[in-house]
Amino acid sequence: MSSDESEKGTPAPGEEHSSAERPEPGLEPASREAPGGDERVVSGKARKGMFGVEGYGDTSGFGGLRLPAYTPPPAERPYGGWFDQVADELHAALTERGVPTEALQQVTVDRGEITFYVRREHLVDVCRTLRDDPALRFELCSSVSGVDYGPDVPQRLHSVYHLTSMTYRRRIRLEVCVDVADPHVPSVVGVYPTADWQEREAWDMFGIVYDGHPALTRILMPDDWDGHPQRKDYPLGGIPVEYKGAEIPPPDQRRAYS
């Protein structure tokens, strides 16, 4: 809220002297800064208020509600089940192949699935290790998908790989986070040829550039299309109404109950 508004005596929701004023800062959620000064993986944006309306439009009094951005918590040992075994084998195999241990940024276990957040420089090495090591044997790359968490999130573009070990019947997830200004991820087509079209789709829809891909061209949209449609800031069209030039707003600008 700008200063002239507070001079008028109508504080913004959640601000000082407003009806939704917080008594003291101790109720805020704990800071999610990682201890080592390393940036933590963020999967979602912070939210405030309700009904998607800010400022004077909010008559509900819920303007002071604040929800921090979701950060997947790092898992602590023991991970449980076969997760520890896979993590140990992966560490051993990576060391054996001379890949530094910083290749793995974070490990998260959530809802019975394990996610390895991988730094992009080492993605191909990690994939090759996972595929070739006799104790790991992730032969099948089930899926490659992009995720965009929206403009407010640092490293908002994620490239997600789901690997399947047919030998051991295990599934793991690799995730690489990149900035939208530098959306480069090495291609894993050399390790998993099945990633070819899936990386092309992620490039087409999210603009993630897979370096080393044999032919990174659009696949679902026309060749001369501008922009990457599944990005959260891709402009959506409204629907014109034949009455006083009105327009039904695009879905992301409608009042939403969230």
Add this chain to the structure above:
Amino acid sequence: MTTDTDRTPHHAQDHDGQPDPYASARETTEGRVYTVTGGDWDAVLEDATHDERIVINLGPQHPSTHGVLRLVLELEGETVTEARSVIGYLHTGIEKNTEYRNWTQGVTFVTRMDYLAPLFNETAYCLAVEKLLGVEAPRRAQVIRVLLMELNRISSHLVCLATGGMELGALTAMTSGFREREEVLHLLEFLTGLRMNHAFVRPGGVAQDLPEGYRERILDFIRVMDSRLPDYDKLLTGQTIWHKRLRGIGYLPLDGCLQLGITGPVLRSAGLPWDLRKVEPYLGYEEYEFDVPTATEADCFARYLLRVEEIHQSLRIVRQCLDKLEPGPVMVENKKIAWPARLTIGPDGLGNSLEHVRRIMGQSMEALIHHFKLVTEGFDVPAGQVYVPVESPRGELGYHVVSDGGTRPMRVHVREPSFVNLQAMPAMCEGGMVADVIAAVASLDPVMGGVDR
């Protein structure tokens, strides 16, 4: 008078300034002398054969490309030297659309992706949402889902046989395949209310219980299928033309399948019994008795046989479902997730039950608020991401669903088996005849609604 440079021998040049290999020339004191030689017969022949190189465009509007699929084929005579596919003609942005609807409405979108296997899409999506929510559908709903999926598998395989046969010129295969599929669709209409795009499976269970008399209708259907399925063996399995069109065609061995990420009947035709219903059972598939047929020929004929056998196995599962259906709820008890209204058949078709309307309009303000909130806003799903695969008729159908804690998905990515399997088209077709391209694509059975999404 000539200069020094003119005196040096040089070759005669044609219009382009290139020396003529068959008539070299040199300068002499008498003038320019040409030495004319004959052409090399092999070179002449090579030129002649290479004249047959053509690049043809097949599709996207073509009755034999299994949908709006465009193939660009480089041919040498009738031999395919290079094949590429162009997709995207049916892209409708379903994944993006789901991000602007609440979690329940997502079902209506995903059911329209692979329109020959709508119930698999619905179930996989709902399993993903349920995994994010940490709830499990009640047992009766799970059995109903299995029942519907197996019926759907039958109809999908029948379409594969029908269109695959039609593309190869076996029109009787088409008419009988679609006739049997119509039986399945009639049955699904009776059970769910719609022939396709059912939106019957919902997060937390299914929309409604099965109608009365479902058991008799399903038994009737099984009886019809049992009497008609042997006709396929009589019509196609022993038929000489069918053999000659399919045997040894579209060969893709196991290592090729694994590299290209192929799953489903194509992978099983190469000898690996990889069926998610067996290796990672979901919805209680471990309780059902059925076999996973495999073959080792890795060709189109093996895939045809596997699909017919899978229809028999699906019928086996449907029979077992009937015995497992015990009375009980078909939706989770949690009122924060379950659709508030009990749907009934009103005089104008499907609608909210009058009982429910009377309650929210006349008796309980809280019930009305609850109904309104759940229908307009939907329910929150805790932040996180899951990947849930199921075995669709075409292979591993995986849903990677991401939630940021809101009432709408952050991202719904579908690992579509049609999309991934279609990458194998060049490996199966290059080096073969152009007519075999059609057989190979038909044996992959891509559904373009799923490929393009």
